[in-house]
Amino acid sequence: MIDTPIITTRRSSGTDKNSDKFLQLNVGPSHPATHGTLRILVKLEGEMIRDMKLEIGYLHRCFEKMAETHSWNQVIPFTDRLNYVSAMMNNVGYVMAVEKLLGIQVTKRCQRIRVIVAELSRIIDHLVCIGANAVDLGALTCFWYFFRERENIYDLFEAACGARLTTSYTRVGGLLADLPEGWTSWCRKVIDNLPRTLDDVEGLLTGNRIWIDRTRGIGVISQERAIDYGFTGPCLRATGNAYDVRKAHPYYDYDQFDFKVITENAGDTYARYLVRMAEMRESIKIIRQALDNLPEGDVNVNDWAITLPPKEQVYNSIEGLMAHFKLIMHGIRPPKGEVYSYSEAANGELGFFVCSDEQGRPYRVRVRPPCFAIYQAFPEMCIGQTVSDAVATLGSLNIVAGELDR
Amino acid sequence: MLEIDTNLLESKLPGFSNRFGKDVLTVSDHRGDLTIEIQPSVLRDALMFLKATLRFEILMDVFAMDYSKFDPPTRERFAVIYNLYSVSQQRRVRLKVFLNEDKPEIESVHDVYASANWFEREAWDLFGIVFKGHPHLVRILCHHDFEGHPLRKDYPSDGYQRLKSASPAAGI
Numbered sequence: 001m002i003d004t005p006i007i008t009t010r011r012s013s014g015t016d017k018n019s020d021k022f023l024q025l026n027v028g029p030s031h032p033a034t035h036g037t038l039r040i041l042v043k044l045e046g047e048m049i050r051d052m053k054l055e056i057g058y059l060h061r062c063f064e065k066m067a068e069t070h071s072w073n074q075v076i077p078f079t080d081r082l083n084y085v086s087a088m089m090n091n092v093g094y095v096m097a098v099e100k101l102l103g104i105q106v107t108k109r110c111q112r113i114r115v116i117v118a119e120l121s122r123i124i125d126h127l128v129c130i131g132a133n134a135v136d137l138g139a140l141t142c143f144w145y146f147f148r149e150r151e152n153i154y155d156l157f158e159a160a161c162g163a164r165l166t167t168s169y170t171r172v173g174g175l176l177a178d179l180p181e182g183w184t185s186w187c188r189k190v191i192d193n194l195p196r197t198l199d200d201v202e203g204l205l206t207g208n209r210i211w212i213d214r215t216r217g218i219g220v221i222s223q224e225r226a227i228d229y230g231f232t233g234p235c236l237r238a239t240g241n242a243y244d245v246r247k248a249h250p251y252y253d254y255d256q257f258d259f260k261v262i263t264e265n266a267g268d269t270y271a272r273y274l275v276r277m278a279e280m281r282e283s284i285k286i287i288r289q290a291l292d293n294l295p296e297g298d299v300n301v302n303d304w305a306i307t308l309p310p311k312e313q314v315y316n317s318i319e320g321l322m323a324h325f326k327l328i329m330h331g332i333r334p335p336k337g338e339v340y341s342y343s344e345a346a347n348g349e350l351g352f353f354v355c356s357d358e359q360g361r362p363y364r365v366r367v368r369p370p371c372f373a374i375y376q377a378f379p380e381m382c383i384g385q386t387v388s389d390a391v392a393t394l395g396s397l398n399i400v401a402g403e404l405d406r
Numbered sequence: 407m408l409e410i411d412t413n414l415l416e417s418k419l420p421g422f423s424n425r426f427g428k429d430v431l432t433v434s435d436h437r438g439d440l441t442i443e444i445q446p447s448v449l450r451d452a453l454m455f456l457k458a459t460l461r462f463e464i465l466m467d468v469f470a471m472d473y474s475k476f477d478p479p480t481r482e483r484f485a486v487i488y489n490l491y492s493v494s495q496q497r498r499v500r501l502k503v504f505l506n507e508d509k510p511e512i513e514s515v516h517d518v519y520a521s522a523n524w525f526e527r528e529a530w531d532l533f534g535i536v537f538k539g540h541p542h543l544v545r546i547l548c549h550h551d552f553e554g555h556p557l558r559k560d561y562p563s564d565g566y567q568r569l570k571s572a573s574p575a576a577g578i
Contacts, residue, residue: 243493
């Protein structure tokens, strides 16, 4: 369609005397460099960005409204589609909130499995972020190296829950299913291969003159401004602040794992790249420890008002049959109350605020998407730089439209 | 109505009850989440106090609630909730204000916390809460031609609207 071009340009027709100087450029909402449906309007002077305006909401799917019309467990598939690059973490974050509302603790084995899949998701998310960021700047090789590893991890997810991208692996009070036989040794093999790929890409990028020129000093934000904008996750840690939910408020025994919180001080695109790169190695360390200490036992809590009874009981006992029927037909009924639960997702603090009125459906589910706070600062990080710098910055912020627009 | 636990408030947020004591309506610690309900008129001052004196540097989230279908009924229909986090002390607090159904208005805090800007726009878009003093209070998630506020409980969950114009929102 020629009459709806992706990029349109027009001279701004303002009344101020400098108006001829500026060119107004519209990028998106469907543009290869936005990696999602983001619309960016920039006012250019030559190649310099003098003003920028963002328009979001192109991927709004009423997640919060839909959650109010489904049972607590039926919300889980919707959470896959928030940050679809690391769906497992959204699954874990959501059920953590419901479990906090119920006041229950899941079993140790379940906690460890959730840690393993969440850290694998973090690795995937960082792989995609760095890979795509490098593609935007013309380095295609890293992307292929990373996507090979990503496929291997998706194979693991497929074996565990049957789906690759939209996993829906967790359930309130447990998991869809325990890990299949041989999964842990397979997982070990996959993560043993990862450091080699990371070394390869580090060799290609970290000391690369072009990469450094394109990313160092680009898209800088100070720690103070980042905190004011509500930054969390790698983008905040790249400004020198060591806030990480896993260390500050350990859940699922994160305090017993030996890992470092990675920080950099520059707050630019290069620092964000270094943080993500090093965080993947820390995630590998966590996964190894979790696999070494994976306890035996059940993955679901033994409460038939929350998790389904074993099939054996459903077929052979009236209690089991009733519990199964009640749970399927009426769902879980958490007590009245409101809680805010948070976990460290790949982009930062992923918060879920849930409110129950005991009717079997959430009265309110509110997501606190880390991207939303980060993307707000994007104009401030880009004004005074060129359009190609904005592309580099956008890639390093890892804005996922599914999470941004919900 | 709940008795206000001033000891709890004083132990968690020293100085807060001294300053805003008479405007605090309830304090709760449900599942470890410290929640303070205050009068809307002092919200802005309370946030400034929490940021400057008690060092809650991050405004994590601002969102609204519609309690019209909640049982038992709450004091007003709408509530706006502010989730604060202190990076330096690693603790949280949640402020809650109830707003009148006919006139859901509250002061904007976009100049206290930069993160509030978009979160307030979202609460306006989805619930119709007016943030007085906000520089650009327009829809952010829904289309600019959308009518009504979809997350209100009286908006039907299948309330689709036909797109009236495909043109994007106005430029810079």
